[in-house]
Amino acid sequence: MANTVLVGLQWGDEGKGKIIDVLTEKVDLVVRFQGGNNAGHTVEVGDEKFVLHLIPSGILHEGCQCAIGNGVVVNPLTLHQEIVELEARGFEVAKRLRLSSRAQLVFSYHCIMDGLFESKLGESKIGTTKRGIGPAYADKVNRVGLRASELLDLEGMEHRFRTQAAFYNEIFAEAGVETVDLAAEWGRLKKVAEKLAPMVEDTVVSVNRMARDGRNILFEGAQGMWLDVDYGTYPYVTSSNTTAGAACTGGGLAPSRIDHVVGVAKAYTTRVGEGPFMTELFDGDGERMARIGNEFGATTGRPRRCGWFDAVATRYSAMLNGVDKLAITKLDVLDDFETIKVCTAYELDGKTIGEMPVCTRDYARVKPVYQEVPGWRQPTTAATSWQELPTRCREYLEWLSRLLEAPLDIISVGPRRDQTFFLE
């Protein structure tokens, strides 16, 4: 297993949480390295369902340690809530979770600002999760953010929190939106800070110690390639680098220590929020994918837009992320389709192109060129090995692997742990 980075290859919600959970059986430490509680990673264990937002999905395996790295933006109130909820369900969290002292903190003023930006954008809004992610990363880059190390110095933290919140309150008052009640908010933060403080440490040291001792470390990506702030469909993206390189800068392990990159892709495509999406379907096929795949956001509950697999976009993702193990999820959702389409090229201004245009306005104008194959029309949900998959289904997967120039490694045929198998 060694040190592995796992990332989403599409627009998020590829089933990363489920694959992380399965891989965690062989892992000693799972590290989140970017994003915040905009993420919603679902893991189903038996009859129980867990949706993790900030805590790494490895927490559901008793022997596994978890860390939230410096690249993550952490809302202390929601992190605390997540810990309380998991502990109420019988998981020991406090002793197994470490929080980087360098991680930026997200406060209610970031969330209000997120909403304010969105309302100012009107029709051009991004469709954010309103979790304050963009404003928190902006504060980090503006060098006015508060880091988790503040949780160890409550007096200093109170001063800095109040100063920064007062600055935002001026903006809110002028814009005519709700302001932050500083006393009430600080009262909540203080209580939570005392509980989180023992988890705060320089995670670079613990991560590297584990690596030196030959332990297996898994870096859990959030969101997906096309939401990356540099490479994604800008400006319809999130505010962090969601690609594999971010595991090093946000997780604290050098590139020379990374052994593998697992890229997770759905057998079709979904997107939640605004922004162009070339293979989006507005017909019965799209509705069918949404219904069978239960495509509703794990964080906001918003319906996800659905479409066919986009091999042009996903090949680029596999290349950029250096994927050497491909995980295809939600294969079962296509079980009943008479025919299945895959976008293998784009057409722009009458010309066929093999890459996604960098300019999002151009991307919004391309037309997908599809190839169509007959579906397998048999249930795959009970398959436990490659051999048990219908021939046409295996051909579909091999085709995707060829198009993406990345080797298949993991197949997922349902939301449960046992509905997953490896191609050894």
Ligand code: GDP
């Ligand atoms: P993540 O953000 O990448 O972790 O993905 P989400 O948890 O937001 O969304 C994936 C959804 O698909 C969750 O509801 C999972 O339980 C579900 N899921 C994961 N893998 C499969 C699969 O192979 N088949 C089906 N039908 N559902 C799956």
Ligand code: IMO
């Ligand atoms: P996981 O980790 C899918 C989308 C939002 C919006 C854009 C910016 O569960 O795959 P933000 O709140 O980050 O500023 O919103 O990014 N988005 C996600 N879409 N899965 C996610 O996470 C997402 N996190 C953010 O819908 O379009």
Ligand code: MG
């Ligand atoms: Mg999700």
